[in-house]
Amino acid sequence: MSAILELRKVSKRFGGVQALQDVSFTLEEGHIHGLVGENGAGKSTLIKILGGVYAKDAGEVLFQGATHQPATPAEAQRSGISVVHQEIPLCPNLTVAQNVFLGHPILKRGGRADWAEMERRTAELFSLIGQTSIDPRRVVGRLSVAEQQLTCIVQALSQQCRLLILDEPTAALTPGEVETLFDVLRKLRAEGTTILFVSHILSEVMEITDRVTVLRNGRHVATTPTAQLTTADVVRMMVGEMGVGHQPSAHARPSSDVVLEVRDLGEARSGLHGVSFELHRQEVLGIAGIQGAGRTELGLCLFGVTPATEGEIRLQGQPVRVTSPRQAIDLGIGYLTEDRRNLGLFWEMNVEQNLVAVIIDRLRRAFGRWDRRAARERGEEAVKGLDIRTAGLHQGIRFLSGGNQQKVLLARWLSADPSILILDEPTRGIDVGSKAEIRRLIRSLVERGVSVILISSDLDELLALSDRVIVMSRRRVSGTLSGSEATRERVMALATAK
Secondary structure, three states, rough: OOOOEEEEEEEEOOOEEEEEEEEEEEEEOOOOOEOOOOOOOOHHHHHHHOOOOOOOOOOOEEEEEEEOOOOOOOOHHHOOOOEEEOOOOOOOOOOOOHHHOOOOOOOOOOOOEOOOHHHHHHHHHHHOOOOOOOOOOHHHHHOOHHHHHHHHHHHHOOOOOOEEEEOOOOOOOOOOEEEHHHHHHHHHHHHEEEEEEEEEEEEEHHHHHOOOEEEEEOOOEEEEEEHHOHHHHHHHHHOHHHHHOOOOOOOOOOOOEEEEEEEEEEEEEEEEEEEEEEOOOEEEEEEEOOOOOOOOOOOOOHOOOOOEEEEEEEEEEEEEEOOOOHHHHHOEEEOOOOOHHHHOOOOOOOOOHHHHHHHHHHOOHHHHOOOOOHHHHHHHHHHHOOOOOOOOOOEHHHHHOOHHHHHHHHHHHOOOOOOOOEEOOOOOOHHHHHHHHHHHHHHHHHHOOOOOEEEOOOOHHHHOOEEEEEEOOOEEEEEEEEOOOHHHHHEEEEEHHO
């Protein structure tokens, strides 16, 4: 079997982050090839290089024996490579056939769209993959997620796809829908289509693929026939030999007092369901899981951004219904968002205004007048206490480094005196020194009596800081580990379970 795709020492850097470093491997024509790795391993960057979204910095990519360096996704598609992303890129208000031929319509003489021919050809393509129940005239917004996924595959086939890249294709599918998808992939393989199957669900990777490539920290670890591997082998390659344990957290032990109890929590829109756990006073409770597992959705639900549609939340033993962030703040819950730029900071405001945003109601005098002196004192106290590097309180927040911006957000929540603080990716996108400072701040919060829910894709960080770790998979809790039980291997095994 000849190689249809070959990567030779491919590298890509984003600022100070080396996303890929000298990655080399091949895809055999007519194979289903698995690509796995932890969050941040470089999978998404590699997909985007092959799909024409990013340009590589160094190395060479050969596709069907020729240099592959597309400047756009459209150019990659014309060369025979199609990517089906996890977030399905279809137009919900158009029909199936209109989506399939979007951007490359079949035309009549005179240049008018030949809708009848496109509908006929769409039905023919669905028939080729064994699917005859999807009406080409049906509006895509009325299809199930699985049917939309199949529509994306047919869309790729309509453009003479030779290499089909599927990014987390089963993340939102039921077990029955996964089997339907796998039947389609086997048919495509039998007809000669090469498939790059990117997934965190290792049991599915082991079932459907012929070979598996493992990336770790932007580097190629191994490419091995699937039949020669076990799931445990793949996990070990993903996390490395250092994944057998971690340094225990150095902060005070949590008390036995339960400050937050969640029972069978669910939120219909995000698909969150059956989530149950307890949070103790002065505890750091880690929330682990792969991308799309439901970690952020849980945080947003607890903070009232997307209120729960089922289940129960108890604070200090009393049932509460959190329907808005304002109510959550009043109840003593804070939430540090993972999206600092778009959802955390007020980008057009200065440092002081960002620092006091949560306690603005407390800084008003009689008749609603703004207490400028109190705001300035609070701001100066925060800048000094957290060592925020700024030219002054009136400096625009946009001019601070990422680490100092993050410290401003933490200081904002400290000023509100929360009893529970949800931290979603608190050290993402900041330098090593600032990360260490943020981690020290988290420990100091706990020593002051705050209970912390820590969501992080950095497993080393999560294991080092957490007293217990809840692992999520497919928007539910797949397991809970004590500090002594939690290792990278055990966390990854639970995170990639069906």
